[in-house]
Amino acid sequence: MKKNNTIVLFVFMLLFCMIFAVSCGKSKQTEPSTEAQTQTVEETTEATTEQTTEETTEETTEEETTEAVETLPEGMCLSYLTGEPVAEEIGRRRPIAVMFNNVRAANPQSGINSAGVVIEAPAEGGVVRLMGMIEDFDNLERIGSVRSARTYFVFMQAEFNPVFVHYGQCNYALEYLDSDYCDNLNGVKNIGETVFFRSTDRKAPHNAYATAAGIFAGAQKMGYDWNYKQGYEGHFVFADKNHSTDMSAGTGATKIYPGFPNNKPWFEYNKDDGLYYRYQFDDKHIDDLDNKQVSCKNIILEYCDYEHYYDTDYLYMHVIGTGVGKYITDGRVIDITWSKDSAAGITHYYDMNGEEIKLNPGKTWICVIQTERINKVEIYE
Numbered sequence: 447m448k449k450n451n452t453i454v455l456f457v458f459m460l461l462f463c464m465i466f467a468v469s470c471g472k473s474k475q476t477e478p479s480t481e482a483q484t485q486t487v488e489e490t491t492e493a494t495t496e497q498t499t500e501e502t503t504e505e506t507t508e509e510e511t512t513e514a515v516e517t518l519p520e521g522m523c524l525s526y527l528t529g530e531p532v533a534e535e536i537g538r539r540r541p542i543a544v545m546f547n548n549v550r551a552a553n554p555q556s557g558i559n560s561a562g563v564v565i566e567a568p569a570e571g572g573v574v575r576l577m578g579m580i581e582d583f584d585n586l587e588r589i590g591s592v593r594s595a596r597t598y599f600v601f602m603q604a605e606f607n608p609v610f611v612h613y614g615q616c617n618y619a620l621e622y623l624d625s626d627y628c629d630n631l632n633g634v635k636n637i638g639e640t641v642f643f644r645s646t647d648r649k650a651p652h653n654a655y656a657t658a659a660g661i662f663a664g665a666q667k668m669g670y671d672w673n674y675k676q677g678y679e680g681h682f683v684f685a686d687k688n689h690s691t692d693m694s695a696g697t698g699a700t701k702i703y704p705g706f707p708n709n710k711p712w713f714e715y716n717k718d719d720g721l722y723y724r725y726q727f728d729d730k731h732i733d734d735l736d737n738k739q740v741s742c743k744n745i746i747l748e749y750c751d752y753e754h755y756y757d758t759d760y761l762y763m764h765v766i767g768t769g770v771g772k773y774i775t776d777g778r779v780i781d782i783t784w785s786k787d788s789a790a791g792i793t794h795y796y797d798m799n800g801e802e803i804k805l806n807p808g809k810t811w812i813c814v815i816q817t818e819r820i821n822k823v824e825i826y827e
Contacts, residue, residue, distance in 0.1 A: 527562030527579055527606070529684030529807035536582050539672050542661060543608035546576040547593040548709060550727050552652040557589040558740055559733035563681075565602055567814035570759035572708040575599070579606050583658050588735065590655040591648065592633065595619050598763040598814075600628055604790040607678050609665055613642065613654045616760050627790035631656075631664045640664045681792055685804040691775060695797075698827030699779035702745060704813040705822030713745060713811075715777045722774070724811070743808025745774040746795060748784055749817050763814055765793070772825070773797075775806050779825055 523537040524530065541562070546555050548566075558564065561578030569575050577599050583589065594614035603610045604627040613633030615623060623630050633642045633654055641664035645653040665672070685691045700715040702722070711726035721741040724731040731740040748771045751764040768785045773795060782803060786793040795803050815823065 524684070525562060525581060526678075526680035526682075527581055528809060529682065529687075529805065532582070538674065539581065540674055541579045541581040541606060541608045542583055543603040543606060543610045544578045544580060544589055544656070545593050545595050545599065545610075545612040546578055547591040547652055548574055548576045548726075549652070550709075552591045552593075552648070553727065554732045554734040555590065556655065556734045557583070557586050558731075559736055559738055560586060561809070563606070563810050563812070564742070565599070565812045565814065566704070566706070566711075567596075567598065567602075567763060568706065568761060568816060569596060570761060572706075574706050574709060577603060579603075579608060583661070586658045586735070588645075588655050588657065589661075591645075591652050592642065592654050592656055593651070595623065595630075596761070596763075597622055598761075598765045600625075601765055601786075601789045602793075602814075604628060605681050605786075605792045607675050609661070609670055609672075611641070611656055611661060613638070613651075616755075618755050618760060618762070622789065625789070629665075629668070629670045631661065631668065637664050637667060640667060682810070683802050683804050684807050687807055691804050691806050693776055693778035693780060696778040696780035698777060699774045699825050700777050701824075701826040702747075702774060702779075703822075703824040704747060704815060705819050705824070706813075706815075707822075713742075716741075717777060720776060720806075721808075722811075741809070742811040743775060744805045744810040745772075746782075746810065746812045747772040747774070747823060748793075748812055748814050749820055750814055752816050763816070765814065766791075769817075771795070772823075773803055773805075774825075 518524070518531055521534055522531045523534045525532045525537045527541060544557070546558060548555070557580065558576065558578055560580045560583060562581060563579040565577045566574050575593060575596070592611060592613045594616065595610070595612040596616055597619040600610070600619055600622040610628055610630035612630060615632070622628060623632070631637055631641045641656050641660040642654050643657065644650065645655055647653070702713045704711060709726040710728070711724060711731070713722040713724050715722050721743060722745055724740040724742070732738065733740060749769050751769070753762050754760065755762055766786050766789060768783065771782050771784055772779050773782045781798055783796045784793055785796070797803050
């Protein structure tokens with residue numbers, strides 16, 4: 447009897463253990479632990495947050511990129527000379543660099559208002575010459591009057607990759623005019639009769655003028671390509687049209703005298719349109735083609751050392767190297783430095799923090815001034 451009871455008890459206990467084991471197994475499979483639940487929630491939250499962050503970043507970056515890139519109409523581009531919108535057939539074709547005569551007998555000039563950049567530098571005897579970079583010249587029937595080149599003008603024209611239009615040169619410039627960075631149309635060579643004509647309303651040597659048709663014909667005879675050289679990306683860095691260059695560190699500059707002794711030029715700021723209007727020879731500087739006063743958005747004063755060629759009056763301006771100067775726009779002026787590393791290298795302009803300055807879009811006038819005449823420069827608020 448005791449033996450039977452023992453067997454029954456044993457069987458009962460065995461069944462109980464089996465049922466308990468099965469029950470515990472099902473519980474572990476169907477109900478995750480609190481730790482596992484917490485881990486799953488954290489992973490889900492991290493994944494959701496990461497996805498949301500990525501999507502937000504992508505949207506923000508896309509928006510910022512869209513805002514940063516200026517949308518231009520089809521067939522338009524930003525000019526390398528002015529930073530302003532122009533037709534692609536104009537803005538992506540090489541400009542011309544014209545040596546403008548700038549004595550009293552040669553004024554008013556024709557076509558100077560079409561230049562996007564003008565470089566003014568001294569020649570011998572206190573006279574200054576102007577070199578105008580013109581990209582939209584197709585309809586100009588009279589450009590000039592045109593005079594001879596100097597060595598440093600050859601170096602400066604190379605920065606814009608133009609076709610260089612001049613009427614003669616000093617002998618010291620000859621080797622540089624024949625260089626691979628100077629495609630030039632020279633009035634004293636046999637190409638001169640194709641490119642230039644002599645007007646009857648001025649006396650020689652102030653009556654040599656080029657025409658757009660003559661320039662195109664001359665370039666074709668010389669085998670010049672109107673495409674920019676490979677890799678050329680422009681000369682200046684320009685500010686966005688909606689964000690003017692920060693000139694808060696500067697001082698007022700509403701009247702500027704560069705100190706050239708012969709033509710005695712000056713600029714006056716007009717706050718209504720933000721332009722500097724130019725005067726010389728005691729009067730307004732006028733373009734004969736449109737009868738409008740010459741004006742610009744930016745003025746750069748570039749101070750350069752110089753020397754004379756041997757015992758001659760011919761100058762050699764040290765435009766290759768480094769120096770100091772001024773940048774003037776929007777009625778204010780800041781101190782700058784400049785650097786040009788080679789004859790064909792581009793001149794870069796920097797603020798006093800070492801950052802390359804961003805010019806405001808528009809016409810730029812560069813005055814190359816002998817260092818000994820810095821004390822002749824006057825800037826008034």
